[in-house]
Amino acid sequence: MPSARTPRRARSGSIFLLAVVTLIAAAFAAAQPPVVFTEWIPDCVPEDDNALVTLTLQPEVGWSSVRIYFRDHEEPDWYFLEMRAEGAGEYWAALPKPEADTEKVDMRLVVQDDEGLETSGAMKIVEVKSCDADLTDEQERYADNLVVGETALAQQDEEVFGFQCEGIISRLEPDGDLRPDEACHAVLLALFPAKERLLLLVPFLWPPIEGGEPREVSPARP
16 A cells, blocks of 8 residues: 655645744854853862852853852762852852861852853862962951852751851751751850850841842752
8 A cells, every 4th residue: 555645735834844943943042142151260279268269251141040069079969159249240259168177179160041041160179288268358258158058958957068167157958948057056156155155146047148138049959
């Protein structure tokens, strides 16, 4: 029995439709500005200080999230910080201070645009050793009020694995909830005499404030 043949008119219509869809897709792709992703991850993490990471993005606007992901090289799960915008597409963040037995820190920069599309830099493994951080006064203040994002349930109610508690005041849970860092709170309280502990309670009771408004944070994503 001979096979049915598609009418020539139907075949021509299908080819025309495919050509139109291809042209529309090409035009849309051409309309999207290319992402220029210039990162600066330090060559070393100071043994007892905050490592500074910077990033320059083009286009300058249209980003819903700009983050530095980090972890102790011996740990499986990542943490992240929302990077601080300086204008003109420039961002920076200061990582928590490493623990004395942390030898290497993994870092990876990830940005997300308003449509949810992500651009990621390559993971870099950075050694912890004697070097200078050279933070500005503003960056020092940022490092004293860190909101650390979690990506795994195992990180909840635990100290930030591989990093000191100094400067960490809040945690952003994987479901997006912001909470005081109770684990680091307990560690820091134990280091001070009772008469000085009341002063440590203030930053753990409220989120960090910038210009009179709570700092914006984005929900964590595994």
